[in-house]
Amino acid sequence: MKTAIIYMSKHGSTEKMVEMLKVRLINSDIDVINLKKQKSPDISKYENIIIGGSIHVGKIQNRITKLIEKNINILLNKKVALFLCCMYENEKRIEQFNNSFPENLRNHSSANGLFGGEFVFEKMNFLERAIVKKVSEYSCTVSKIDEKAIDEFVEKFQK
Ligand SMILES: Cc1cc2nc3c(=O)[nH]c(=O)nc-3n(C[C@H](O)[C@H](O)[C@H](O)COP(=O)(O)O)c2cc1C
Secondary structure (H helix, E strand, O other): OOEEEEEOOOOOHHHHHHHHHHHHOOOOOEEEEEOOOOOOOOOOOOOEEEEEEEEEOOEEOHHHHHHHHHHHHHHOOOEEEEEEEOOOOHHHHHHHHHHHOOHHHHHHOOEEEEOEEEEOHHHOOHHHHHHHHHHOOOOOOEEEEOHHHHHHHHHHHHO
């Protein structure tokens, strides 16, 4: 059974989560696909597909949206799981998750995960730093990756 983990990451947090997922999955036949390097991968050869991205100024990366739009019929016939990396909590992050993935895919998905996120000030440009300082309580690097959520996601997906 071939599995693909397809993702986008701006400052490396989602990429970190992908590694955390990979080591937890029992299946050893896993391809990790970074959409930054491979814009439009052929996903038809995979039985299991995990898709994840991060939120920047309210939106998931466009390449994730485009990949899903292009492959929606294929995805609805595979085992799929979806995750999001973001810093908002509670209701707001659920709203962001729902806006990031279409309803039919969310309902079809075996596991929907919210893994928290990080603010990595060293990797932000001037504008990003200004935005984060304005809209959040943080002004230096902080990690809020939720490993328990990742464990639960993997458990659900592998059931
Ligand atoms: C400029 C900027 C804007 C952000 N906007 C949001 C946002 O609207 N909502 C949110 O929940 N998190 C927001 N975040 C937090 C990111 O989702 C978080 O930093 C995440 O870990 C980034 O993952 P990545 O490095 O894989 O892209 C923002 C971060 C930055 C730097």
